[in-house]
Amino acid sequence: MTVEAQIRAAIRDCVNRTSRKPFNWGGIQGYQQLSAIGEILRSLPCRAIDTDYLSILSVWVDQALINNLSVASDLEQAHQWLRQIADCLHYPKYSKTCKDDVTNVTDTSNSPLTSFQVRREMEELLEQFQPDPQHHPAQFALKKKLQRLWHKYGTNLLYCYDIPGLPPDNLKIESLFSNLRRHQRRISGRKSTAELRDFGQYQVLFIAENEKQLLEQIQQVPITEYKIQRRRLAMAEAPRQQKRRLHRNPVNTIQALVNQHQQLLTVLEFQALNTN
Template sequence: MAHTQDKLAATAREHGGLIWAIDALQPEGHGTLLYVLYEVLSGTPVSGIQLPQAQGQQLIEWLQPYQKLPYKVLATLASDLEEAHQWLRRIADCLRYTEDSKRNPENVTNIIQTHSLPLTSLQVRHEMEELLQKFQPDPQQNPAQFALKKKLQRLWDKYGTNLLHCYDVPGLPPDNLKMEAMFSRLRRNQRRISGRKSTVELRDFGQYQVLFLAESEKQLLAQIQQVPITEYKIQRRRLALSEAPRQQKHRLHHDPVSAIQSLVHQHQEILSVLEFQALSYQLDS
């Protein structure tokens, strides 16, 4: 404890105070949480306690002795996270993302058509760069904000110019959330069908399932009935031919004896056909 007090005192002298944070770990196979109180600037663990989840009063009682320590509190990690959240809201306001998200998702509109001020990509880019210049958190006292700024700046420098076309192209949405939602439905449906977490089947049949996203069996049947039976049979044969090599490899891996016997029988049938053709040719000549 004396070593911990010395580190806290040294950190307080260097930075003019301390930043407190709490984190929790749930051990495997255990119903309680291990809470750890630590000082952020020095990364010093100060205390720990095992408690069931959501035991607020016990947490307060545990922290009370540390509130009496003779060090100035610069911030808590909660206040740092709150301020980081406020910066995220400012970024969303700068991009006008909240305004666009309030529109009816079924009605694709031009997001730059506003009654107050028409936006362009150049204007948004200029405002965003000004906002990033103002956002200069201290890495020691505001680690959450600093991590946000570092990540945001890297993403903006790398992708910023390619994210603003929606302000210049009428009807272009600002994100691909609808497409991602469709992919999530594909994975969820495949897991429900197979009962497994893996969605490897989408590698082979995803291009077909994406065309048959139905909310009910009746709707799915109506979609399938739109395909002419002749076209269905043609595509069915093409699918069988394209799947044959993969199925053969699968059979060879899981049941090599039967797979080899099948190959031998096919070879014998081909030899018989070739011998018959050769004999017919000799008789004809």
């Protein structure tokens, strides 16, 4: 029964495969996984007593594969077209970002391509991509969406081929921000990363592997500018600190505000008397 339960769990997992944009499509991967399971089940001998249930299960799996064959084929062809479009745009093949390259967000592979060449290749590919909306709805939806996006944003996507150093996307910037958020969660132990709204810009500028590198970076900043930015940071943190004090000890916090107000009134009254 344990083996049968594991096989059922594997079949159930086929319909729950998640997708990850742009190229990992859970529907295609799930169908391929179910097809592999069906192939194994069909190879089992039908006369064995302990495989009767698996033989029946094999029939159900084959029926599910047949019922969804056209949809899976349509999705797979649409996925192939999407790959061709990505190759036409010469989408960069990103490797795992190392620590030394985390801030290098403009490093792109040198390519002799021009925007005119990419535009011509893309328009030729879109002309070749003519799916039938009746028999290939997934491909037709992909073509319709891509054509609308290309006509609307195509010109803005081509500047990176003519301007040296301009990346074609913001994936490395997003990776940098993700690292900052993950680091902040490890420090605070909380899911929220609201603190980065106040001092995240400093963490982006000062990324160092050790204290020596951090000190060298800080020493490049003039002391006057450092004090100005430090005061701005303190002013930005003040509302959150006040709210934290209010949540922890509301009585003392409100009493401190009232005392400050009374002291301010005393100073104003004293100044008014001296003026008169």
